[in-house]
Amino acid sequence: MAFIKPYQTYQKQAVTTSKPEELTLMLYQGMVKFIRLSKKALQENQLEESHRNNLKAQDILSELMVTLRKEYTISDSLFALYDYMKSRLIEANIQKKVDIFEEVEGYALELSETWSTAIKQNNSKN
Template identity: 60%
Template structure:
């Protein structure tokens, strides 16, 4: 008899019932989390774990990129930003560079906070 992990069940439920803007926020939160884990792993010379979480961060950026509706100035800017962040993560992974991870983390935190504030504003207006 197989037992399910309650946390995984909760996560799947949260994702399947969330609105698109909430899903985007979850992606931003995951991006920040994974960059921080990668940074900590790199600091502890755990290169394999650092690589794993840098790759997960890149996957999140790829997901954010494919969900954008291009052709608008703001989405074109976001696409460029995501592309830049992804390229920097690749450099951080190759060079095992903590400073690059800190740079990308700063951008990820800023994007997450901005998105959260935008969602709050939309709730107030509605």
């Protein structure tokens, strides 16, 4: 008999039933989470754990980059920002510098908070 993992089931359900704007917010929140975990692991000299979480944050940035819709003018600016953040995470991974993680975490937090506010404002209009 297979064991059901309630949290994983919940996560899968949340992803499959969410609107595109909510999925974007989940990606931003996930990126913040993985950057923080990577930074924490680095501070605790757990280099493999730091590397693993850094790669997850990079994967999220890659996903955000490929899902941009080029017909919107802001897409070019977001692509450039995501690309910069990804290159900084690579640099943080190589150089093992917490301050680089903190820089990228700041951008990720700002994106997450801005997107969350935009969703709330849009929902209040509807």
